[in-house]
Amino acid sequence: EVKLLESGGGSVQPGGSLRLSCAASGFTFTNYAVNWVRQAPGKGLEWVSTISGSGRDTHYADSVKGRFTISRDNSKNTLYLQMNSLRAEDTAVYYCAKFTGSNSGWFDYWGQGTLVTVSS
Amino acid sequence: EIVLTQSPATLSLSPGERATLSCRASQSISIYLAWYQQKPGQAPRLLIYDASNRATGIPARFSGSGSGTDFTLTFSSLEPEDFAVYYCQQRSNWPFTFGQGTRLEIK
Numbered sequence: 001e002v003k004l005l006e007s008g009g010g011s012v013q014p015g016g017s018l019r020l021s022c023a024a025s026g027f028t029f030t031n032y033a034v035n036w037v038r039q040a041p042g043k044g045l046e047w048v049s050t051i052s053g054s055g056r057d058t059h060y061a062d063s064v065k066g067r068f069t070i071s072r073d074n075s076k077n078t079l080y081l082q083m084n085s086l087r088a089e090d091t092a093v094y095y096c097a098k099f100t101g102s103n104s105g106w107f108d109y110w111g112q113g114t115l116v117t118v119s120s
Numbered sequence: 121e122i123v124l125t126q127s128p129a130t131l132s133l134s135p136g137e138r139a140t141l142s143c144r145a146s147q148s149i150s151i152y153l154a155w156y157q158q159k160p161g162q163a164p165r166l167l168i169y170d171a172s173n174r175a176t177g178i179p180a181r182f183s184g185s186g187s188g189t190d191f192t193l194t195f196s197s198l199e200p201e202d203f204a205v206y207y208c209q210q211r212s213n214w215p216f217t218f219g220q221g222t223r224l225e226i227k
Contacts, residue, residue: 045156045164045207047216061215062121095163100175105211106154108175110163 002026002109004096009114016086016118022079022096022111029077030054033103036070036081038092039113048094049081053102064090086118122146124208126219132227139195141222143208148188152212155184155193158221159204167206168193200226 008020024034036048049070050059058070069082079096093115097107123146133139143153151171156164166175168184171191181196195202203226208219 044221045158045209045218047209047218050216059214097163100166100169104169105152105216106166106169106175107156107164107209108166110165113163 002098004098004109004111006094006096006111006114009094009116011117011119012086013120014087014118017082017084018086018116020081020083020094020096020114020116022081024077024079024096024098027098027109029072030074031102032098033057034072034079035097035099035107036079037095037097037107037110038090039095040089040092043092046092051079083116086116088118090116091118092116121215122149122210122213122217124210124217124219126206126208126222128222129220130223130225132225133198134227135198135200137198139198139202139224141193141206141224143186143191143193143219145189145191145210145212149210149212151187152210153184153186153191154209154211155182156207156209157202157204158207164207198224 003025005023033052035050051070067085071080093113095113097110100106100108125144127142153171155168158164172184183194205221
């Protein structure tokens with residue numbers, strides 16, 4: 001059974017940093033690109049970032065480019081999102097999600113999400 | 121960035137009725153569109169990918185169609201559990217983008 005379990009969310013002041021983790025199980029982690037998708041309270045979904053199975057290729061939404069860094073540790077089956085220079089508009093539930101295929105672009109399994117609140 | 125516009129914003133129907141949701145892309149995305157269902161407090165669930173392919177375990181009452189810029193998600197007959205928010209998503213170009221959602225509510 002595929003499982004994705006996020007952790008690391010919490011409250012932080014504007015300008016602060018936070019690192020999210022996503023522990024994956026039930027599939028061959030290295031074979032799949034994985035992603036972060038966020039959802040602000042009461043709002044829609046926003047793709048944040050993708051990292052390839054090897055970790056060599058990454059993509060970011062313009063809204064987070066230069067502030068967020070996606071990475072993975074394939075030896076630990078874990079995905080990360082380092083978030084720096086946080087802003088109020090980064091407040092959201094952050095989901096990790098895997099692609100249906102190695103790099104398909106469709107999100108078939110999602111974690112339960114972790115809430116990040118940026119507020120003074 | 122490709123903008124996806126969903127319509128209507130809210131659709132009020134009764135169980136047993138047929139429902140049609142629309143998603144329009146700001147430029148051609150071929151068939152590279154998916155649909156997701158999200159219920160309150162839950163993560164999204166993939167329903168349809170590549171415009172018309174049902175994901176694993178998705179009932180046949182859900183169907184998707186379209187190509188280019190205009191896409192449709194159709195429910196042949198609404199079940200009580202279908203009332204939720206639905207999002208379309210494109211993977212034609214980076215950045216991947218979602219529509220703003222359509223809320224399907226019980227009339």
